[in-house]
Amino acid sequence: MATIKADKVLPLYRDMLRIRGFEGKATKLYEQGVLPGFLHSSVGQEAVPVGVSAHLNKDDYITSNHRGHGHVLAKGMDPVRMFAELYARTTGYNRGRGGSMHIMDFSLGIVGANGIVGAGVPIAAGAGLSFQVRQTQQVAVSYFGDGAVNSGAFHEGMNLAAIWSLPVVFVCENNFYAESVPQAYASRVGIAERAAAYGIPGVMVDGNDLFAVYDAAKTAIERARAGEGPTLLECQTFRWSGHFVGDPGVYRSKEEVEEWKLKDPVPRVRTWLESHGVKAGELDALEAEVVQEMDSAAERGAEGPKPDPSTATQDVYAPEGVAQA
Amino acid sequence: MRQILMREALREALFEEMRRDDRVVVFGEDIADPMGGSYKVTLGLSTEFGPLRVRNTPISEAAIVGAAVGAAITGLRPVAEIMYMDFLGISMDQLVNQAAKIRFMSGGQVSVPLVIRCQGGPGRASAAQHAQMLEAWFAHVPGLQIVMPSNPADGKALLKAAIRSDNPVIFFEYNGLYNVRGDVPEPEEDVVEPIGVAKVAREGSDITIVAWAGMTRMALQAAEQLQEEDGVQAEVVDLRTVSPWDKETVLRSFSKTKAMVVAHQAVRQGGVGAEIAATVYEEMLDQVDVEIGRVGAKFSPTPFAPELETQIVPGKAEIVQAVRDVLSRTARAVRR
Numbered sequence: 001m002a003t004i005k006a007d008k009v010l011p012l013y014r015d016m017l018r019i020r021g022f023e024g025k026a027t028k029l030y031e032q033g034v035l036p037g038f039l040h041s042s043v044g045q046e047a048v049p050v051g052v053s054a055h056l057n058k059d060d061y062i063t064s065n066h067r068g069h070g071h072v073l074a075k076g077m078d079p080v081r082m083f084a085e086l087y088a089r090t091t092g093y094n095r096g097r098g099g100s101m102h103i104m105d106f107s108l109g110i111v112g113a114n115g116i117v118g119a120g121v122p123i124a125a126g127a128g129l130s131f132q133v134r135q136t137q138q139v140a141v142s143y144f145g146d147g148a149v150n151s152g153a154f155h156e157g158m159n160l161a162a163i164w165s166l167p168v169v170f171v172c173e174n175n176f177y178a179e180s181v182p183q184a185y186a187s188r189v190g191i192a193e194r195a196a197a198y199g200i201p202g203v204m205v206d207g208n209d210l211f212a213v214y215d216a217a218k219t220a221i222e223r224a225r226a227g228e229g230p231t232l233l234e235c236q237t238f239r240w241s242g243h244f245v246g247d248p249g250v251y252r253s254k255e256e257v258e259e260w261k262l263k264d265p266v267p268r269v270r271t272w273l274e275s276h277g278v279k280a281g282e283l284d285a286l287e288a289e290v291v292q293e294m295d296s297a298a299e300r301g302a303e304g305p306k307p308d309p310s311t312a313t314q315d316v317y318a319p320e321g322v323a324q325a
Numbered sequence: 326m327r328q329i330l331m332r333e334a335l336r337e338a339l340f341e342e343m344r345r346d347d348r349v350v351v352f353g354e355d356i357a358d359p360m361g362g363s364y365k366v367t368l369g370l371s372t373e374f375g376p377l378r379v380r381n382t383p384i385s386e387a388a389i390v391g392a393a394v395g396a397a398i399t400g401l402r403p404v405a406e407i408m409y410m411d412f413l414g415i416s417m418d419q420l421v422n423q424a425a426k427i428r429f430m431s432g433g434q435v436s437v438p439l440v441i442r443c444q445g446g447p448g449r450a451s452a453a454q455h456a457q458m459l460e461a462w463f464a465h466v467p468g469l470q471i472v473m474p475s476n477p478a479d480g481k482a483l484l485k486a487a488i489r490s491d492n493p494v495i496f497f498e499y500n501g502l503y504n505v506r507g508d509v510p511e512p513e514e515d516v517v518e519p520i521g522v523a524k525v526a527r528e529g530s531d532i533t534i535v536a537w538a539g540m541t542r543m544a545l546q547a548a549e550q551l552q553e554e555d556g557v558q559a560e561v562v563d564l565r566t567v568s569p570w571d572k573e574t575v576l577r578s579f580s581k582t583k584a585m586v587v588a589h590q591a592v593r594q595g596g597v598g599a600e601i602a603a604t605v606y607e608e609m610l611d612q613v614d615v616e617i618g619r620v621g622a623k624f625s626p627t628p629f630a631p632e633l634e635t636q637i638v639p640g641k642a643e644i645v646q647a648v649r650d651v652l653s654r655t656a657r658a659v660r661r
């Protein structure tokens with residue numbers, strides 16, 4: 001927290017609350033059976049996307065994964081349209097075509113959640129290539145989990161970004177499990193250590209510490225913007241829920257989950273804010289306001305119309321003969 | 326006969342084959358206990374057979390299939406799991422350039438006795454990357470066998486055959502069948518069904534419906550409806566093996582009914598149905614007026630919204646309609 005000012009922290013705290021609120025509401029709805037498909041909750045991991053996005057501009061890009069609600073909220077998505085997408089309504093970000101696992105908004109630089117583990121890594125490298133060729137100041141951030149680092153796509157994408165010094169920051173949310181498989185089983189080395197294999201900086205931080213993430217992301221993103229190439233940022237954190245909503249999580253002990261809940265990233269920021277003069281009452285009000293925001297967002301999301309079945313095959317191809325911008 | 330679920334039948338096949346042959350090894354993502362596989366097909370295997378023979382892998386689909394190839398050509402009989410068939414894109418080189426071709430390229434020196442089990446398919450709002458049926462990709466590759474069972478008994482007997490086969494087998498399990506219950510012979514009977522042989526799942530005289538995996542069930546339901554509503558007796562041929570497919574059984578049925586519908590959940594364009602239809606045309610053209618209909622998914626990725634997904638992916642209603650269309654064309658042909 002060396003570099004952040006107190007008045008900057010409150011909005012970040014709010015962003016963390018909004019992610020938690022969104023996930024809480026979505027989980028409830030999913031458990032009620034009103035949302036189709038799968039749902040992956042990021043509760044417990046809120047500090048990572050908030051600490052990273054604090055340094056991103058609207059025209060910067062992110063790639064996300066199956067556990068992407070936090071990434072996209074922190075990048076500016078409107079929860080009303082997110083809920084609409086989760087409900088598969090035409091008012092959703094993908095007009096009901098994508099759902100939670102593919103949520104995208106190119107106007108916000110959100111290349112999308114992804115159903116294929118590891119797929120976002122080389123795509124982020126490609127976005128970085130685009131910025132480098134077009135000589136913009138943009139950066140691309142790729143979010144992925146500890147499970148993704150054992151895919152070929154991860155290795156190839158990292159290496160390409162490294163050799164071409166692309167403006168990309170690779171953010172691994174190491175929550176120590178890929179579905180049921182422990183990170184320590186799936187790899188002999190720590191994740192940040194792998195950066196050495198590509199000749200780029202690898203930084204490991206406490207991903208439940210907003211300030212640690214904020215500082216490390218700042219350095220990495222500034223470096224990328226300055227044309228000095230990519231960084232691999234490992235943020236150690238934990239998902240409180242099962243792999244998907246409904247997964248009983250038989251592969252983790254209750255004690256392990258409880259232990260991590262004690263390291264909850266949200267109250268850590270609240271404590272910091274209180275010790276820096278923000279009134280408890282103000283924070284309570286903020287928390288209540290966010291709960292209300294998500295309740296109403298879910299309600300409004302559900303109001304959107306269901307897609308017209310006759311439009312089912314729309315958008316498979318772009319219309320031909322139209323020059324690409 | 327006792328009745329068990331498809332997922333239990335498949336699990337029994339794995340247990341029995343691992344007990345029978347200690348060259349059989351199983352690996353894949355999340356397949357070991359306590360998880361026992363994303364769909365619980367491998368539950369209990371790692372506990373009984375231990376970590377030497379049953380292993381979780383990292384999320385490394387190229388390495389999973391590649392390691393299966395390497396193990397298969399050096400003395401093991403790997404049964405590797407790819408969690409969703411949609412992820413086979415990542416394994417593609419190992420499947421189509423390695424597994425499928427090593428026997429041929431080596432001049433027959435070595436066989437590649439591996440099984441890749443995967444599940445997937447539409448019907449659960451899983452959207453574009455978790456709901457595809459991709460058998461046509463692999464049906465285009467000489468050297469691979471593609472098995473797609475439609476019921477628990479076949480699931481078990483064909484998985485056993487796949488494990489005993491000296492060829493690389495892709496074993497597709499349609500997700501919507503896992504909780505289907507059916508008669509399955511006792512383990513002592515050790516029933517093994519041959520790969521490459523179709524089965525007449527329902528006899529009929531008016532039209533042949535060729536289907537496999539989940540579509541066989543829908544074809545059987547469609548046949549019931551057609552009998553009730555139209556008095557049409559449809560014969561359902563459950564293809565069971567998509568490659569190499571059983572031409573003889575299909576042609577025998579067609580010779581009897583003189584009309585055919587091929588139905589699959591996979592995209593219609595470039596689908597396996599096109600191959601079957603074309604073959605029947607070629608073989609039967611000079612003997613009868615050939616009337617064939619094809620049922621397959623519309624040419625689109627699978628949308629998330631359930632009301633769009635059902636629009637794209639065919640089911641019983643589309644089979645019934647296709648049968649009616651073909652039979653009305655046959656009537657016209659007869660009049661002509």
Ligand SMILES: Cc1ncc(C[n+]2csc(CCOP(=O)(O)OP(=O)(O)O)c2C)c(N)n1
Nearest residue numbers: 067115116117145146147148177178179412
């Ligand atoms: C290529 C591919 N393989 C497997 C899967 C199935 N799958 C989805 S999420 C997941 C675990 C991912 O773990 P991690 O990357 O650590 O992310 P986390 O779920 O922990 O956030 C797996 C195996 C997939 N979607 N894509």
Ligand SMILES: [Mg+2]
Nearest residue numbers: 145146177178
């Ligand atoms: Mg993980």
